[in-house]
Amino acid sequence: MSLPQRKTDIGPPHYKQFLPPVIQKNYGQWKYHEVLDPGTMVHVAESGDKIYTVRVASPRLLSTDTIREISDIADKYCEGYLRFTSRNNIEFLVSDKSKVEPLKKELKDKGYTVGGIGPRVSNVVHTQGWIHCHSACTDASGLVKAMMDELYDYFTTKELPNKVRLAVACCVNMCGAVHCSDIAIVAVHRKVPTIDHGRLANVCEIPTTIASCPTHAISPDPAKKSVKINPDRCMYCGNCFTVCPPIDIHDPENDGVAIVVGGKVGSLRSNPKFSKLAIPFFYNEPPRWPKVVAAVKNILETYARHAKQHERVGEWIERIGWEKFFKLTGIEFTFQHIDDFKFARETFRTAATFKW
Amino acid sequence: MSKKYDTPLLDELEKGPWPSFVKEIKKAAKKSERAADELGQVEKSYKTKRGYWKHGGIVGVLGYGSGVIGRYSSLPEEFPGVAHFHTVRINQPSGWFYTTKALREMCDMWDKYGSGLTNMHGSTGDMILLGTNTESLEPIFAEFSSRGWDLGGSGSAMRTPSCCVGPGRCEWANIDTLDINYALTQEFQDELHRPSFAYKFKIKTAGCAVDCIAAIARADLSIIGTWKGDIKIDQAEVKNYAKNGMDINAEIVDMCPTGCMSYDGKKLKIEDEDCNRCMHCIAKMTKALRPGDERGATLLIGSKAPIVVGAMLSWVVVPFIKLEPPYQELKDLIRKILEWWDENGKARERIGEVIEHKGMRSFLEYVGLPPVPQMIKEPRRDPFFFWAEKDLK
Ligand code: HEM
Ligand code: HEM
Ligand code: SF4
Ligand code: SF4
Ligand code: SF4
Ligand code: SF4
Numbered sequence: 001m002s003l004p005q006r007k008t009d010i011g012p013p014h015y016k017q018f019l020p021p022v023i024q025k026n027y028g029q030w031k032y033h034e035v036l037d038p039g040t041m042v043h044v045a046e047s048g049d050k051i052y053t054v055r056v057a058s059p060r061l062l063s064t065d066t067i068r069e070i071s072d073i074a075d076k077y078c079e080g081y082l083r084f085t086s087r088n089n090i091e092f093l094v095s096d097k098s099k100v101e102p103l104k105k106e107l108k109d110k111g112y113t114v115g116g117i118g119p120r121v122s123n124v125v126h127t128q129g130w131i132h133c134h135s136a137c138t139d140a141s142g143l144v145k146a147m148m149d150e151l152y153d154y155f156t157t158k159e160l161p162n163k164v165r166l167a168v169a170c171c172v173n174m175c176g177a178v179h180c181s182d183i184a185i186v187a188v189h190r191k192v193p194t195i196d197h198g199r200l201a202n203v204c205e206i207p208t209t210i211a212s213c214p215t216h217a218i219s220p221d222p223a224k225k226s227v228k229i230n231p232d233r234c235m236y237c238g239n240c241f242t243v244c245p246p247i248d249i250h251d252p253e254n255d256g257v258a259i260v261v262g263g264k265v266g267s268l269r270s271n272p273k274f275s276k277l278a279i280p281f282f283y284n285e286p287p288r289w290p291k292v293v294a295a296v297k298n299i300l301e302t303y304a305r306h307a308k309q310h311e312r313v314g315e316w317i318e319r320i321g322w323e324k325f326f327k328l329t330g331i332e333f334t335f336q337h338i339d340d341f342k343f344a345r346e347t348f349r350t351a352a353t354f355k356w
Numbered sequence: 357m358s359k360k361y362d363t364p365l366l367d368e369l370e371k372g373p374w375p376s377f378v379k380e381i382k383k384a385a386k387k388s389e390r391a392a393d394e395l396g397q398v399e400k401s402y403k404t405k406r407g408y409w410k411h412g413g414i415v416g417v418l419g420y421g422s423g424v425i426g427r428y429s430s431l432p433e434e435f436p437g438v439a440h441f442h443t444v445r446i447n448q449p450s451g452w453f454y455t456t457k458a459l460r461e462m463c464d465m466w467d468k469y470g471s472g473l474t475n476m477h478g479s480t481g482d483m484i485l486l487g488t489n490t491e492s493l494e495p496i497f498a499e500f501s502s503r504g505w506d507l508g509g510s511g512s513a514m515r516t517p518s519c520c521v522g523p524g525r526c527e528w529a530n531i532d533t534l535d536i537n538y539a540l541t542q543e544f545q546d547e548l549h550r551p552s553f554a555y556k557f558k559i560k561t562a563g564c565a566v567d568c569i570a571a572i573a574r575a576d577l578s579i580i581g582t583w584k585g586d587i588k589i590d591q592a593e594v595k596n597y598a599k600n601g602m603d604i605n606a607e608i609v610d611m612c613p614t615g616c617m618s619y620d621g622k623k624l625k626i627e628d629e630d631c632n633r634c635m636h637c638i639a640k641m642t643k644a645l646r647p648g649d650e651r652g653a654t655l656l657i658g659s660k661a662p663i664v665v666g667a668m669l670s671w672v673v674v675p676f677i678k679l680e681p682p683y684q685e686l687k688d689l690i691r692k693i694l695e696w697w698d699e700n701g702k703a704r705e706r707i708g709e710v711i712e713h714k715g716m717r718s719f720l721e722y723v724g725l726p727p728v729p730q731m732i733k734e735p736r737r738d739p740f741f742f743w744a745e746k747d748l749k
Contacts, residue, residue, distance in 0.1 A: 003495055004502035008419055009545040013504045015450035015534050018458065019524060028523035028532065032643045043525050051525060059375040061486070063383040063391075064463035064472045071456035082459075084452040084476050086520065086569050093525075113375055125479060130401035131377075131394070132427060132443065132486060134409040139401065141377040142369055149372030174661035175479050180573035180669070212704075214665055237663060245411050252405035265573045267565035268636040269613050272572050272669055286402040287368040310611055310640065342666055 020081040022051050022095045038156055039114035040100065052094040054103055057113040057123050057148075057155060060088040061131065061141060069110070077103040087123040087165075089116055115156040119163055121300075122155070124148060126168040127175040135238060136170035137255040138187035138284050143168050146288040147185075147296055154300070161307040161316070164300060165264070172237055180263035182313040183299055184275055185292060189236040190254045196246040197226040204244035212243040235341065256283045259295055262314035273314045276322075278329070280336035295331075302329045321355050360385070361396035365403060384472035390487050391471045393437025397429060408435075415442055415490050417497040421551040423507025424493055440489035441471070444496060445482035445508035447541065447548075450534035451521045452477065465499045479574075480558070481518030482508035506545075512704075513551035514544050519561040520568040522581075528638065529563030530581030530651040531679045536561050536686075543687050547694070554701035557694065564647070565635045571656075571670070576707050577690065578656040578670040579679075585648030586628040587637070593644035594624045608637050652678045655686075657693070658708025668708045673720070675730035692723040717742070 016024065026045035033043040041053050070090055074082040077099045083091045092107075094100050107114055116122040124147070127133065129140035147166070154160060167181040171188075178184040200209075201224075209227055210218045217233035218240060227247075229240075241249040259282075263275030278299060282292045299313075306328060307316035317325045326333050339347045369378045381398070384391035397408055413426040425443040432439035446462075462483070466472060471487030478484040488496065497507065508516035517540050520526070522533030540559055541548070547557075560575035562568060564582070571578035598604055604624065609617045616630035617637065626637075628648070638645045655677060656670030679686060693707070696719055701710045711719050720727060 003498040006498040007501040010506050011542045012447040012449050018449050018453035018455050030527035032527055057375050059377040060475055061377040061380050062474050062476050063380045064467050065383045067459050067463050071459050074456050080456040130398055130407045134411050136407045145369050148374035152373045173663050179661055179667040250406045265567045265570040267634045284405045287365045
């Protein structure tokens, strides 16, 4: 069978053809929205038209069979229109109010998880992990699954003071927005990479390998026609491994994950913030990482008990102070919490006005 | 296809209420040898706590340098189905709206050539097709492109731009995020598909400061909608919120970061000159408050994740720009920005890092932006400032 004629640089299909008619008609003319329940919201247009959104979680990794199944559901209730969110939820867009409840019923009957709207946990933004990335020092999908099984009610029913954005990154590249999430897991190495000198000489360009190191830990080792690594300078970022495979940073015994907290991207009330270190290390414990899951839950629930309404995790911590955060959560404070990277001094305390 | 591997560890992740990725791999594995071997290899990772993917080699389709990420198993004898397991990035439609017809077509094509596994979507935004071999790449591209789909960006190129749902279904959108996203994607097709940059360049467009697309944290160019002029207040709706139990002073007025609101039990007042347009009050009283009439965007530049020198958030470089089709001013500005980066950046240096070492002045002068107080949180604290010849009069 011959292939169709290929075309280049046409860009994506124009979005207009995928918008439900009620959206085409009221595009840019939305007046307000209401969250009707944890999985349903309605947007009301100036014209009075309404569109209902029913949101369900997805594991991001989807088989074509599942995509066909959600397509069947969207045909039945949504005239064949649906969308995905930037947090990997699936949104069924319903123009006919009478179809909302039957849709939700069918979704629940088929085992879909409806929720994620309003002041609660939404879907977890995460990266590829062992499923597909060479850099991964943990799995991401498995961590998310284990964590969300435990936090399920915070997606489907329970309220929190505000939204809590969870994220998982399977290495410090952080392909997901871990560095600005309320509570996030990031995988870390803890040991200086090993070097296969025999292979390195054949496979890698030495100047590029040296240049890849952000802390200048790598220098030439002319005797071996290879390179050496100064352990005092290496901060285990894995950049050298990406550039030169015979430098191996994987270490199943010493790799694991850290938990960072308090980041946000929205500007509501306070400006966007980076996440900061809460717990420096857990060993990988597949398939369910019980200690990591328990630690995330502890932080989430401590926030839920203590934060004021509308406060995000980072806003709550800034109000009470980090010393209080460690006290309330019972998290141990260690040397790793005191910064010793580039902008360390910005993070040291410069007044005697701390709390006990 | 019959079951190929025992997967006791992954089976644990089929239990529990949250949707299971293991179920998805198993569904695909019923039809695809590739997905079956993927399952086997991931089970092995769960046992040994390490990954088995080699570095991506260079693979792609004719005439493109981007859009396909090479992926090879380091255990090809043990798991032949994933010996090649390349990723194909398909450029998503703005806002991730689809018809089921389009999705089914995509599924059919992918079942024919790939593993039947997808990411809907990758964090860059693309529709990610996970797992095919080198020989299938040209046929996949021919099938997809003949039906109106194109590849996204990867490598040292412009990355697939993405945007929030915006005017499609959000009353807070100050700009037409979907249209801007589409227009920029079209404008920069060459930059998207033929890597010629020092490193990646991401553009993300959010309709307002809520930033549902995380533009400020993840995009080299972050476009964030905003407004000028007074927030519009519907006092009758304010009354309704109060009547329905909202404590307007505690939840709205006291939480306003600029302290520019007041409420005397009857009327809500805003000193708009002091408002910084943070969106808190509008987001919480969505029926009563609306942004002012003069809509546009703030442009910020430089955000990135920690690798290599630490994470950055984007910096304000254009406090306010009107964004109306054909967005010529924006396109010209982006070209200027890319030009400056090209001239000054070293390999694998993001534009934020280049600005850090070359200085903001060099950047601003080149692209033709005057210094304004909105660009900074506070002026410098040290006396070590530079003077150019032309400053000395
Ligand atoms: C397309 C999918 C999404 C939709 C439809 C959506 C919708 C919304 C809406 C309506 C709000 C405001 C709700 C309120 O305050 O009452 C909101 C807030 C927020 N969204 Fe999203 N969102 C999406 C994806 C994301 C993603 C991917 C992120 C981050 C990576 C994100 C981050 C946030 C944050 C941080 C807030 C709260 C801002 C704050 O309180 O500081 N959202 N989203
Ligand atoms: C040394 C630096 C980096 C390397 C070697 C690297 C490598 C990769 C690779 C190989 C992939 C594709 C994974 C796959 O689809 O199989 C990827 C995806 C991605 N990277 Fe990176 N990356 C780096 C830095 C970053 C940084 C700093 C960011 C964010 C600012 C980032 C954001 C992303 C995103 C968003 C994706 C898409 C992930 C997805 O599809 O879900 N990367 N990266
Ligand atoms: S975070 Fe690291 S390991 Fe995970 S997908 Fe990104 S580059 Fe790969
Ligand atoms: S892991 Fe990072 S810091 Fe350590 S030697 Fe490699 S590149 Fe340098
Ligand atoms: S960023 Fe603003 S305009 Fe865009 S979807 Fe979020 S709330 Fe709406
Ligand atoms: S938008 Fe923010 S700063 Fe402006 S009045 Fe509302 S809460 Fe205050």
